[in-house]
Amino acid sequence: MTTPWQRTADGANLLGPDGSLGVTIFEEITTLANRHQAINLGQGFPDEDGPAELSRMAQEAIAGGQNQYAPGKGILELRQAVADHQERFYGLIPDPDTEIVITTGATEAIAAAILALTGPGDEVLTFEPFYDSYGAMIGLSGASHTTVPLLAPDFMPDLAALENSFSQRTKMVIVNNPHNPTGAVFPEAVLTEVVRLAVKYDAVILTDEVYEHLTFGPRHIPVATLPGAAERTLTISSAGKTFSFTGWKVGWISGPADLVAAARTVKQFLSYSSGTPFQTAIAAGLRMDESFFTGAAATLRRKRDILSEGLRAAGLDVLTSHGTYFINADTAALGITDATALARRLPELIGVAAIPVAVFCHPEGAQRTRSLLRFAFCKREEVLEQAAGRLATLKDKL
Template identity: 35%
Template structure:
């Protein structure tokens, strides 16, 4: 038999998927997979019921249903103040995952370098490698996950094709300040690079933190591909409706590749998703209040137990410090935690290029009662000390 593709050796099974499978086996509370465990808004569910009988049920145009692209352009105008042409600057993708992969494949040639901040969502490094590129990892220093501008410029001196920026960040909940983004923008321009911005958590930002759209910074729109998804904002991760905002000269290339990657996102779900983009600002304020409450429940509970953690500024993740429990292997800690206490978290080493084994990631996009039960179980964590 011939050998399988060499690119398969570039990555292994997702640690998040492996932990989730183990959580199911032990009937543990799963705080590893980053998706809401509560339903989408009722208006969205009702619209989907109508579409189930009315359609559409066939392929949409490859760049996405026209009414959804127009709704996305209106949405961008409302929140980012940008006026986009839905025919030339908006592409609907099969989830944010495809948006990122299409962007990477369209921009990166074999041998090109891409700057990636560490910690990072596990797909980023893999996407770069699958495109034939080389990740250049730049550490975000703890506890506030800021970067050293000199270290970042050292990476840019290697003339990367692009930088990928997750803002707000998975896994640490970092929201980059305007001043930080201006430093990044200056380097992108100075070294003639692109910026790929993952904005999937743009509406989950905690007061008093302010969110800045990177593509609004001077000189950045023409160099920025903004990737997003409706998944987390509307609790529809299974719908697989994502999008790309890009200037026409880049969107044309992205659209061409996207057509051969997935043809189109699911047509019935595109049609239903239009409803969500019509929600007024009160929906997004309510979303922030919901997640602020959940974040505060977890932080108060961890503080009471005595487990150190960072304070996320956005998204619905935080990192817990497990140094005092005597484990030099964070994966072994997470496996023991499932077996002994029935709570599933993700090994922090999954997200770091550096040799970090004292952190684990907790996601809190679950019902309040689930959080309270998980915290109740974590009260027994001190028995895990070695």
């Protein structure tokens, strides 16, 4: 009997049936970071909490008895807040009763949508590198995972390659924008071509926009706002990235009622209901003044710049991040082509941890990205300054 998950030759990763991302490298790097008391810039979560008023609201909800199941599709207050947010920022007007469902983070939203809408014989298309959850869920659905490479240094796709990657079997195209792990923010021309091809091949568009408010210059364009997209697009976002409450695991899907209903049908057998006392707090968060959202992006931009200076001082080629809270650096500038091997050395060598970008790729894509490291800059500024100082010693310690 063949297991659907196979270990790679070096034993570092587990690969899905389609060669999708392994999972153990993340645990390995974290273990090394802990062992050597390194600053862990491999993990993508903040080291400080979000707005205190939202924490107080969640505490009050717990104390007030909001501790039982919420409705399967989420409390109305939060569904209405999501609808209001989409209208306020993007001019979209989803129906909170039929076109929005609250999920246990974006991770469950991704799983529910892929499992509901794809299966054996289908193809699901993503950009590559790709967020690890996509490969895992596509593998579980039984669909085939096809990819389009994002090309350094700006991590944009070749549009001809994008068109050639679609086929009559393409059932879904997943667009992560802003993009993890590259930090790319796709312009209208790229997104419009995705929509054109999705219409041509009658594919559903699943758009993961969890970093929608975390861009540094380029404007975030929701796919659902583009002509011809709304009727075939499921949009995913979450509270974790925007409000720095990743542990609350509150996300949502919005889109056409029939597609949302399909995802909700699967969601009810994954978690049924999500974080009742947190939902009221996140509803309030989505209604915060626009200055909160622009301020969060400005703060992250400063943090990006602090870390970028440290990476350049280390002799690495920094590939500018325009969104998310990740930045990539090319180790080839130091004559190192195996970033995975370097990632395993960094915690002991200089006391900083990072993740190799190759683990976000299929084998062919891993070769294209084998000299790239991803660093997270969603940490306190003093921590990033300390990390930058340590990085500056890299050339001397190699």
